[in-house]
Amino acid sequence: MGTDFRLNVHRAPLPQSNCRNCGFATWSLPAGLSLREASQFNDRIVHQRLVRRDEYLHHAGSVLALLNVINSGCLKTRITNDGGHEQIMGFSMPGELVGMDAIGAHRQLSDTVALEDSHLCGIAYHDLEQLTRDIPALQHHLHRTMGAEIARNYGVMRLLGTMRAEQRISLFLLNLSKRFAARGYSDVHFSLPMTRHEIGNYLGLSLETVSRVFSRLDDIQLIAINGRDIEIRNLTQLQQRISNAQAPPLPYRTKSGTGNAGQGHARFFGI
Amino acid sequence: MGTDFRLNVHRAPLPQSNCRNCGFATWSLPAGLSLREASQFNDRIVHQRLVRRDEYLHHAGSVLALLNVINSGCLKTRITNDGGHEQIMGFSMPGELVGMDAIGAHRQLSDTVALEDSHLCGIAYHDLEQLTRDIPALQHHLHRTMGAEIARNYGVMRLLGTMRAEQRISLFLLNLSKRFAARGYSDVHFSLPMTRHEIGNYLGLSLETVSRVFSRLDDIQLIAINGRDIEIRNLTQLQQRISNAQAPPLPYRTKSGTGNAGQGHARFFGI
DNA sequence: CGCCCGCTTGAGCCGCTTCAATGCTCGTGG
DNA sequence: CCACGAGCATTGAAGCGGCTCAAGCGGGCG
Numbered sequence: 001m002g003t004d005f006r007l008n009v010h011r012a013p014l015p016q017s018n019c020r021n022c023g024f025a026t027w028s029l030p031a032g033l034s035l036r037e038a039s040q041f042n043d044r045i046v047h048q049r050l051v052r053r054d055e056y057l058h059h060a061g062s063v064l065a066l067l068n069v070i071n072s073g074c075l076k077t078r079i080t081n082d083g084g085h086e087q088i089m090g091f092s093m094p095g096e097l098v099g100m101d102a103i104g105a106h107r108q109l110s111d112t113v114a115l116e117d118s119h120l121c122g123i124a125y126h127d128l129e130q131l132t133r134d135i136p137a138l139q140h141h142l143h144r145t146m147g148a149e150i151a152r153n154y155g156v157m158r159l160l161g162t163m164r165a166e167q168r169i170s171l172f173l174l175n176l177s178k179r180f181a182a183r184g185y186s187d188v189h190f191s192l193p194m195t196r197h198e199i200g201n202y203l204g205l206s207l208e209t210v211s212r213v214f215s216r217l218d219d220i221q222l223i224a225i226n227g228r229d230i231e232i233r234n235l236t237q238l239q240q241r242i243s244n245a246q247a248p249p250l251p252y253r254t255k256s257g258t259g260n261a262g263q264g265h266a267r268f269f270g271i
Numbered sequence: 272m273g274t275d276f277r278l279n280v281h282r283a284p285l286p287q288s289n290c291r292n293c294g295f296a297t298w299s300l301p302a303g304l305s306l307r308e309a310s311q312f313n314d315r316i317v318h319q320r321l322v323r324r325d326e327y328l329h330h331a332g333s334v335l336a337l338l339n340v341i342n343s344g345c346l347k348t349r350i351t352n353d354g355g356h357e358q359i360m361g362f363s364m365p366g367e368l369v370g371m372d373a374i375g376a377h378r379q380l381s382d383t384v385a386l387e388d389s390h391l392c393g394i395a396y397h398d399l400e401q402l403t404r405d406i407p408a409l410q411h412h413l414h415r416t417m418g419a420e421i422a423r424n425y426g427v428m429r430l431l432g433t434m435r436a437e438q439r440i441s442l443f444l445l446n447l448s449k450r451f452a453a454r455g456y457s458d459v460h461f462s463l464p465m466t467r468h469e470i471g472n473y474l475g476l477s478l479e480t481v482s483r484v485f486s487r488l489d490d491i492q493l494i495a496i497n498g499r500d501i502e503i504r505n506l507t508q509l510q511q512r513i514s515n516a517q518a519p520p521l522p523y524r525t526k527s528g529t530g531n532a533g534q535g536h537a538r539f540f541g542i
Numbered sequence: 543c544g545c546c547c548g549c550t551t552g553a554g555c556c557g558c559t560t561c562a563a564t565g566c567t568c569g570t571g572g
Numbered sequence: 573c574c575a576c577g578a579g580c581a582t583t584g585a586a587g588c589g590g591c592t593c594a595a596g597c598g599g600g601c602g
Contacts, residue, residue: 079429087433101425103414129410133410139400139410144375144376146418147372150374153427154350154424156424160432161473164557196582206558208583209559227580227581243354466548468548479592480590482548
């Protein structure tokens with residue numbers, strides 16, 4: 001129970017550098033760099049920084065210095081407005097690039113905070129820009145990464161703009177599932193690195209709604225949840241629920257149960 | 272209506288350069304290119320394509336060929352999910368780059384449709400990538416532009432995640448105001464290029480809510496609106512309303528008016 | 543002219559938030 | 573060792589903000 005991201009041991013100790021499991025190795029893998037290029041790239045990387053739980057990787061407003069990649073751990077990216085109201089823009093996992101929101105104005109737009117002790121590697125943005133000029137494959141990959149971030153944003157915007165609470169949460173869970181799977185972990189059984197409050201904030205919902213939807217999804221056997229520990233018991237049905245905009249929303253458990261979820265075979269079994 | 276893919280006639284034999292008001296000139300201005308670089312860049316630009324109202328610049332799923340810049344007109348970028356439900360991701364105005372969402376996967380994520388007859392110039396993404404290697408200032412500027420898009424996305428996510436209807440619409444109007452001003456038009460008097468339905472879709476609201484909020488903002492003299500024609504009568508107060516999360520929502524006009532907007536000096540003058 | 547589309551406005555409803563109470567777990571210190 | 577408090581999670585009850593459904597209006601265009 002609790003957070004138990006472990007050090008990433010699923011990646012082979014590539015002879016990439018002195019830094020074992022350097023997240024940049026993962027990140028740059030799809031770029032297909034030559035050995036020479038990889039070493040050139042590697043020379044500029046600042047290896048291993050530890051950011052402890054609740055500590056900041058950087059604050060909103062700070063000047064863009066390094067782009068970071070996560071080696072292990074998990075971070076959240078968050079914006080706080082004048083009124084002190086927060087909005088979490090995303091959660092980052094190992095192998096993902098952090099800090100791209102600063103590229104536009106050369107200042108961080110957002111606070112980035114570790115959800116658990118996290119190791120990162122960094123590269124000076126200036127260096128990276130220079131490298132990309134010498135290494136077309138790297139340039140292309142950086143563009144792809146930034147493009148992918150834009151694509152991710154579009155997904156969140158669609159989620160926030162059109163989806164009901166249940167769909168948002170189902171989509172969120174499936175997204176986590178995929179990302180865990182991509183890192184060699186189980187796609188159906190994992191531990192949530194963030195609180196209900198953080199999930200709700202990210203999804204534009206109150207923490208109570210998150211909790212309630214989890215409970216309902218548990219009731220209808222799509223998931224089994226216990227605190228942070230979650231098991232997805234029916235991936236495909238969970239997926240189906242996302243596009244089902246017309247599907248009646250989950251019946252919240254009330255004194256007098258008011259019918260089932262309308263999915264036919266997905267109904268209450270308990271009281 | 273219906274699909275109206277047209278032949279790609281944008282490589283029309285228009286005079287390849289000396290395109291008056293080429294949007295790329297505007298776009299690349301901040302890059303500070305030398306004359307030589309500017310001409311090098313200009314050589315690759317495909318000048319002048321016309322996209323008529325309701326026609327597509329490109330469809331979701333199509334392969335990334337050109338990045339476009341708007342010379343004149345206005346476009347919307349939109350995603351349609353499996354269920355046929357749409358979400359507008361943004362509106363684009365002259366001088367803005369269109370199509371960056373395709374850079375991640377080399378396919379357009381979104382449909383891009385003209386709100387009015389629009390002229391565009393394009394550059395093959397491949398060419399642009401190549402150019403940026405030779406022209407550091409251009410590379411830097413492309414990165415900035417993509418970073419700015421990410422920043423814009425964050426703004427929309429915050430809007431959709433945390434703001435009330437009135438705040439969303441106020442922010443939307445102020446955003447339009449700034450963009451018109453930046454193009455030499457009045458920042459307080461302009462014509463909305465899109466329908467209520469499109470505004471609502473973009474902001475995660477129903478068209479009725481958009482219409483109602485417009486009416487209420489009109490009632491309290493912050494704006495004067497008549498169809499698409501809008502005048503902002505108090506920019507600063509409109510701005511203040513955005514951060515005021517606690518401000519009671521607009522009192523919808525009902526048979527028995529139920530008090531004022533709580534802003535103190537922003538109250539009804541009518542019945 | 544008549545139709546369709548965009549816009550406004552009303553009325554009622556519902557999904558989610560808010561407020562509130564309770565339980566659980568874990569870390570800290572007596 | 574256990575008492576205690578803080579933070580997280582669950583659940584209930586009530587209210588409300590925005591959606592849906594519905595009707596009517598005006599203007600542009602075939």
